[in-house]
Amino acid sequence: xxxxxxxxxxxxxxxxxxxxxxxxxxxxxxxxxxxxxxxxxxxxxxxxxxxxxxxxxxxxxxxxxxxxxxxxxxxxxxxxxxxxxxxxxxxxxxxxxxxxxxxxxxxxxxxxxxxxxxxxxxxxxxxxxxxxxxxxxxxxxxxxxxxxxxxxxxxxxxxxxxxxxxxxxxxxxxxxxxxxxxxxxxxxxxxxxxxxxxxxxxxxxxxxxxxxxxxxxxxxxxxxxxxxxxxxxxxxxxxxxxxxxxxxxxxxxxxxxxxxxxxxxxxxxxxxxxxxxxxxxxxxxxxxxxxxxxxxxxx
Numbered sequence: 001x002x003x004x005x006x007x008x009x010x011x012x013x014x015x016x017x018x019x020x021x022x023x024x025x026x027x028x029x030x031x032x033x034x035x036x037x038x039x040x041x042x043x044x045x046x047x048x049x050x051x052x053x054x055x056x057x058x059x060x061x062x063x064x065x066x067x068x069x070x071x072x073x074x075x076x077x078x079x080x081x082x083x084x085x086x087x088x089x090x091x092x093x094x095x096x097x098x099x100x101x102x103x104x105x106x107x108x109x110x111x112x113x114x115x116x117x118x119x120x121x122x123x124x125x126x127x128x129x130x131x132x133x134x135x136x137x138x139x140x141x142x143x144x145x146x147x148x149x150x151x152x153x154x155x156x157x158x159x160x161x162x163x164x165x166x167x168x169x170x171x172x173x174x175x176x177x178x179x180x181x182x183x184x185x186x187x188x189x190x191x192x193x194x195x196x197x198x199x200x201x202x203x204x205x206x207x208x209x210x211x212x213x214x215x216x217x218x219x220x221x222x223x224x225x226x227x228x229x230x231x232x233x234x235x236x237x238x239x240x241x242x243x244x245x246x247x248x249x250x251x252x253x254x255x256x257x258x259x260x261x262x263x264x265x266x267x268x269x270x271x272x273x274x275x276x277x278x279x280x281x282x283x284x285x286x287x288x289x290x291x292x293x294x295x296x297x298x299x
Contacts, residue, residue: 013038014036015137015138017066017067017140018138019066020063020066021062021063022076023060023062024047024059025041026041031049032046032056032057032058033045034046034064045064046075047062047077048075048076051075051076054078062076063080065080065109077107077108079106079108081105084132087131088130088149089105090127093113093125103142105132105142111132112141113144114135114141117141119145119171120173120202122144127169128171129144131143144171144201147172150187154185154216155186157184160212164208165206165207165208166186166207166209167206168188168207170200170205177191177195178192178195178199188220189219189220190207190219190222194222195221196264197264207221208220208221208225230273231276233265233273234276234277237274237283237290238282238292241290247289247290248290250262252267281293
Protein backbone atom coordinates (compact mmCIF):
# COMPACT_ATOMS: atom_id res chain seq x y z
CA UNK A 1 0.00 0.00 0.00
CA UNK A 2 1.43 3.32 -1.01
CA UNK A 3 2.26 5.92 1.61
CA UNK A 4 0.03 8.99 1.78
CA UNK A 5 0.06 12.18 3.79
CA UNK A 6 -2.60 12.83 6.38
CA UNK A 7 -4.48 16.14 6.67
CA UNK A 8 -2.67 18.91 8.55
CA UNK A 9 -3.15 18.38 12.33
CA UNK A 10 -4.60 21.11 14.50
CA UNK A 11 -1.38 21.52 16.53
CA UNK A 12 1.83 21.85 14.54
CA UNK A 13 5.06 23.76 14.60
CA UNK A 14 4.91 24.86 10.97
CA UNK A 15 2.04 26.05 8.79
CA UNK A 16 1.29 27.26 5.26
CA UNK A 17 2.91 30.40 3.82
CA UNK A 18 6.03 29.86 5.90
CA UNK A 19 9.65 29.30 4.92
CA UNK A 20 11.47 26.70 7.01
CA UNK A 21 14.69 24.69 6.99
CA UNK A 22 13.76 21.04 7.57
CA UNK A 23 15.53 17.69 7.57
CA UNK A 24 14.77 15.02 4.97
CA UNK A 25 13.93 11.84 6.93
CA UNK A 26 12.49 9.25 4.55
CA UNK A 27 11.91 8.60 0.89
CA UNK A 28 8.60 7.98 -0.84
CA UNK A 29 7.48 7.09 -4.33
CA UNK A 30 6.30 10.73 -4.69
CA UNK A 31 9.45 12.36 -3.32
CA UNK A 32 10.92 12.70 0.14
CA UNK A 33 9.37 13.47 3.52
CA UNK A 34 10.65 16.24 5.79
CA UNK A 35 10.57 16.15 9.58
CA UNK A 36 7.82 18.49 10.82
CA UNK A 37 9.48 18.43 14.27
CA UNK A 38 6.32 17.44 16.12
CA UNK A 39 7.61 14.06 17.30
CA UNK A 40 4.94 12.34 15.20
CA UNK A 41 6.03 10.85 11.86
CA UNK A 42 2.48 11.13 10.56
CA UNK A 43 3.03 14.90 10.53
CA UNK A 44 6.03 14.66 8.20
CA UNK A 45 5.77 16.99 5.21
CA UNK A 46 6.07 15.77 1.63
CA UNK A 47 8.57 17.46 -0.66
CA UNK A 48 7.35 16.16 -4.01
CA UNK A 49 9.89 15.34 -6.70
CA UNK A 50 8.22 17.98 -8.90
CA UNK A 51 8.82 20.61 -6.19
CA UNK A 52 12.55 19.87 -5.89
CA UNK A 53 14.94 22.27 -7.61
CA UNK A 54 17.93 20.01 -6.79
CA UNK A 55 18.30 16.36 -5.70
CA UNK A 56 17.54 15.74 -2.01
CA UNK A 57 18.58 12.69 0.04
CA UNK A 58 17.78 11.54 3.54
CA UNK A 59 19.69 13.57 6.10
CA UNK A 60 19.85 16.76 4.02
CA UNK A 61 18.68 20.05 5.50
CA UNK A 62 16.38 21.72 2.99
CA UNK A 63 15.04 25.27 2.86
CA UNK A 64 11.43 25.05 1.71
CA UNK A 65 8.25 27.05 1.28
CA UNK A 66 5.22 25.44 2.92
CA UNK A 67 1.70 25.54 1.47
CA UNK A 68 -1.54 23.54 1.40
CA UNK A 69 -2.16 21.19 -1.50
CA UNK A 70 -5.66 20.82 -3.06
CA UNK A 71 -6.54 18.32 -0.28
CA UNK A 72 -5.37 20.87 2.31
CA UNK A 73 -2.33 18.82 3.32
CA UNK A 74 0.79 20.72 4.33
CA UNK A 75 3.26 20.36 1.46
CA UNK A 76 6.76 21.66 0.77
CA UNK A 77 8.48 23.20 -2.24
CA UNK A 78 12.06 24.30 -2.78
CA UNK A 79 10.71 27.26 -4.77
CA UNK A 80 10.97 29.86 -2.03
CA UNK A 81 10.30 33.64 -2.26
CA UNK A 82 12.85 35.57 -4.32
CA UNK A 83 12.74 38.43 -1.83
CA UNK A 84 13.56 38.64 1.86
CA UNK A 85 11.18 39.65 4.61
CA UNK A 86 11.03 43.45 4.82
CA UNK A 87 12.07 43.94 1.21
CA UNK A 88 9.96 45.92 -1.26
CA UNK A 89 9.49 44.99 -4.92
CA UNK A 90 7.08 45.31 -7.81
CA UNK A 91 4.98 42.14 -7.75
CA UNK A 92 2.37 40.74 -10.12
CA UNK A 93 -1.19 40.13 -8.92
CA UNK A 94 -2.12 36.52 -9.71
CA UNK A 95 -5.49 36.20 -7.96
CA UNK A 96 -8.12 38.39 -6.30
CA UNK A 97 -10.64 37.24 -3.66
CA UNK A 98 -13.18 38.85 -1.34
CA UNK A 99 -10.58 38.88 1.44
CA UNK A 100 -7.72 40.33 -0.59
CA UNK A 101 -5.37 39.21 -3.35
CA UNK A 102 -2.38 36.94 -3.99
CA UNK A 103 0.92 38.24 -5.36
CA UNK A 104 3.72 36.35 -7.08
CA UNK A 105 6.96 36.47 -5.06
CA UNK A 106 8.57 33.57 -6.92
CA UNK A 107 7.41 30.90 -4.45
CA UNK A 108 5.38 27.80 -5.27
CA UNK A 109 2.19 29.66 -4.36
CA UNK A 110 1.18 33.31 -4.27
CA UNK A 111 1.49 35.28 -1.03
CA UNK A 112 -1.63 36.79 0.50
CA UNK A 113 -2.27 40.52 0.34
CA UNK A 114 -4.94 41.35 2.94
CA UNK A 115 -7.69 43.77 1.99
CA UNK A 116 -6.48 46.15 4.72
CA UNK A 117 -3.03 46.32 3.11
CA UNK A 118 -4.26 47.29 -0.34
CA UNK A 119 -3.73 50.61 -2.08
CA UNK A 120 -6.61 50.96 -4.50
CA UNK A 121 -8.16 47.75 -5.80
CA UNK A 122 -5.50 45.73 -7.67
CA UNK A 123 -6.62 43.47 -10.49
CA UNK A 124 -5.18 40.22 -11.84
CA UNK A 125 -2.20 40.89 -14.10
CA UNK A 126 -1.33 44.28 -12.62
CA UNK A 127 2.10 44.87 -11.08
CA UNK A 128 2.19 46.79 -7.80
CA UNK A 129 4.68 47.87 -5.14
CA UNK A 130 4.52 45.55 -2.12
CA UNK A 131 6.52 44.53 0.96
CA UNK A 132 6.97 40.99 2.28
CA UNK A 133 6.36 40.51 6.01
CA UNK A 134 5.26 37.91 8.57
CA UNK A 135 1.78 38.42 9.98
CA UNK A 136 0.61 37.79 13.57
CA UNK A 137 -0.11 34.13 12.78
CA UNK A 138 3.45 33.56 11.58
CA UNK A 139 2.55 33.37 7.90
CA UNK A 140 4.22 35.31 5.13
CA UNK A 141 2.06 38.10 3.72
CA UNK A 142 2.49 41.22 1.62
CA UNK A 143 1.27 44.78 1.96
CA UNK A 144 1.08 47.70 -0.45
CA UNK A 145 1.85 50.11 2.41
CA UNK A 146 5.38 50.88 1.24
CA UNK A 147 5.64 54.64 1.73
CA UNK A 148 8.35 54.49 4.41
CA UNK A 149 10.42 51.91 2.53
CA UNK A 150 10.33 53.84 -0.75
CA UNK A 151 11.18 57.05 1.06
CA UNK A 152 14.28 55.39 2.52
CA UNK A 153 15.20 53.92 -0.88
CA UNK A 154 14.72 57.23 -2.72
CA UNK A 155 17.36 59.82 -3.52
CA UNK A 156 17.21 63.60 -4.04
CA UNK A 157 16.31 64.76 -7.53
CA UNK A 158 19.64 66.48 -8.17
CA UNK A 159 20.23 67.68 -11.71
CA UNK A 160 16.56 67.51 -12.67
CA UNK A 161 15.05 70.54 -14.39
CA UNK A 162 11.51 71.82 -14.70
CA UNK A 163 10.06 70.44 -17.93
CA UNK A 164 12.05 67.19 -17.83
CA UNK A 165 10.13 64.03 -18.70
CA UNK A 166 10.47 61.04 -16.37
CA UNK A 167 8.83 57.63 -15.99
CA UNK A 168 7.60 56.30 -12.71
CA UNK A 169 5.17 53.87 -11.11
CA UNK A 170 2.26 54.90 -8.91
CA UNK A 171 2.51 53.53 -5.36
CA UNK A 172 -0.33 55.41 -3.69
CA UNK A 173 -3.28 57.69 -4.43
CA UNK A 174 -4.80 59.81 -1.66
CA UNK A 175 -7.13 62.80 -1.38
CA UNK A 176 -4.03 64.98 -1.75
CA UNK A 177 -2.94 63.46 -5.04
CA UNK A 178 -0.84 60.77 -6.71
CA UNK A 179 2.53 59.51 -5.47
CA UNK A 180 5.13 57.95 -7.77
CA UNK A 181 8.53 56.33 -7.51
CA UNK A 182 10.53 57.11 -10.65
CA UNK A 183 13.02 54.90 -12.46
CA UNK A 184 15.75 57.18 -11.07
CA UNK A 185 14.46 56.55 -7.51
CA UNK A 186 12.95 60.03 -7.12
CA UNK A 187 9.66 60.55 -5.30
CA UNK A 188 7.19 62.61 -7.29
CA UNK A 189 3.82 64.08 -6.35
CA UNK A 190 1.00 64.90 -8.78
CA UNK A 191 -1.95 67.02 -7.72
CA UNK A 192 -5.26 65.60 -8.93
CA UNK A 193 -5.79 68.74 -11.05
CA UNK A 194 -2.63 67.80 -12.96
CA UNK A 195 -4.03 64.39 -13.90
CA UNK A 196 -6.52 64.36 -16.79
CA UNK A 197 -7.30 60.77 -15.81
CA UNK A 198 -6.83 58.76 -12.63
CA UNK A 199 -4.05 56.18 -13.12
CA UNK A 200 -4.13 52.76 -11.49
CA UNK A 201 -1.97 52.10 -8.43
CA UNK A 202 1.08 50.30 -9.80
CA UNK A 203 0.70 51.78 -13.28
CA UNK A 204 3.81 53.14 -15.00
CA UNK A 205 3.25 56.64 -16.38
CA UNK A 206 5.28 59.41 -17.97
CA UNK A 207 5.38 62.63 -15.98
CA UNK A 208 6.50 66.20 -16.65
CA UNK A 209 8.44 67.90 -13.84
CA UNK A 210 6.75 71.16 -12.79
CA UNK A 211 8.54 72.08 -9.55
CA UNK A 212 11.72 71.13 -7.67
CA UNK A 213 11.08 70.93 -3.93
CA UNK A 214 13.57 71.79 -1.21
CA UNK A 215 13.25 68.30 0.29
CA UNK A 216 14.62 66.76 -2.92
CA UNK A 217 11.26 65.53 -4.17
CA UNK A 218 9.40 66.60 -7.29
CA UNK A 219 6.03 67.99 -8.19
CA UNK A 220 4.89 66.79 -11.57
CA UNK A 221 2.03 66.69 -14.04
CA UNK A 222 0.47 64.11 -16.33
CA UNK A 223 -0.67 66.94 -18.60
CA UNK A 224 1.39 68.14 -21.57
CA UNK A 225 2.70 71.74 -21.62
CA UNK A 226 -0.02 74.36 -22.32
CA UNK A 227 0.90 74.96 -25.97
CA UNK A 228 1.05 71.24 -26.69
CA UNK A 229 -2.18 70.70 -24.75
CA UNK A 230 -3.85 73.52 -26.68
CA UNK A 231 -3.04 71.80 -29.96
CA UNK A 232 -4.26 68.43 -28.72
CA UNK A 233 -7.47 69.89 -27.31
CA UNK A 234 -8.13 71.89 -30.49
CA UNK A 235 -7.74 68.72 -32.57
CA UNK A 236 -10.20 66.93 -30.29
CA UNK A 237 -12.77 69.69 -30.78
CA UNK A 238 -12.32 69.53 -34.55
CA UNK A 239 -12.75 65.76 -34.53
CA UNK A 240 -15.97 66.09 -32.50
CA UNK A 241 -17.33 68.73 -34.86
CA UNK A 242 -16.59 66.58 -37.89
CA UNK A 243 -18.26 63.56 -36.28
CA UNK A 244 -21.43 65.54 -35.56
CA UNK A 245 -22.11 67.28 -38.84
CA UNK A 246 -20.00 70.34 -38.13
CA UNK A 247 -21.71 71.52 -34.93
CA UNK A 248 -21.65 70.94 -31.17
CA UNK A 249 -23.69 72.38 -28.26
CA UNK A 250 -20.62 73.68 -26.42
CA UNK A 251 -19.17 77.21 -26.40
CA UNK A 252 -17.00 79.38 -24.17
CA UNK A 253 -20.21 80.06 -22.18
CA UNK A 254 -20.75 76.37 -21.31
CA UNK A 255 -20.40 75.57 -17.62
CA UNK A 256 -17.06 74.21 -16.35
CA UNK A 257 -18.74 71.07 -14.98
CA UNK A 258 -20.22 70.16 -18.36
CA UNK A 259 -16.91 70.74 -20.15
CA UNK A 260 -15.02 68.69 -17.56
CA UNK A 261 -17.50 65.84 -17.88
CA UNK A 262 -17.58 65.89 -21.70
CA UNK A 263 -13.94 66.61 -22.53
CA UNK A 264 -12.04 65.94 -19.31
CA UNK A 265 -10.45 69.41 -19.40
CA UNK A 266 -10.94 72.67 -17.52
CA UNK A 267 -12.98 75.54 -18.92
CA UNK A 268 -9.78 77.55 -19.30
CA UNK A 269 -8.24 74.78 -21.43
CA UNK A 270 -11.44 74.55 -23.51
CA UNK A 271 -11.44 78.30 -24.12
CA UNK A 272 -7.77 78.22 -25.15
CA UNK A 273 -8.44 75.46 -27.67
CA UNK A 274 -11.64 77.04 -28.99
CA UNK A 275 -9.99 80.46 -29.15
CA UNK A 276 -7.22 79.01 -31.27
CA UNK A 277 -9.72 77.51 -33.72
CA UNK A 278 -11.61 80.82 -33.92
CA UNK A 279 -8.40 82.78 -34.47
CA UNK A 280 -7.51 80.40 -37.30
CA UNK A 281 -10.95 81.00 -38.82
CA UNK A 282 -12.09 77.42 -38.52
CA UNK A 283 -15.15 77.79 -36.27
CA UNK A 284 -17.76 80.29 -35.11
CA UNK A 285 -20.09 80.47 -32.12
CA UNK A 286 -23.78 81.31 -32.30
CA UNK A 287 -26.72 80.89 -29.88
CA UNK A 288 -24.96 78.40 -27.59
CA UNK A 289 -23.54 76.31 -30.44
CA UNK A 290 -20.16 76.08 -32.11
CA UNK A 291 -20.11 75.55 -35.88
CA UNK A 292 -17.34 74.35 -38.16
CA UNK A 293 -17.02 76.74 -41.08
CA UNK A 294 -17.98 75.22 -44.41
CA UNK A 295 -14.56 75.58 -46.03
CA UNK A 296 -13.03 73.42 -43.28
CA UNK A 297 -15.55 70.58 -43.45
CA UNK A 298 -14.32 67.29 -44.85
CA UNK A 299 -16.23 65.87 -47.78
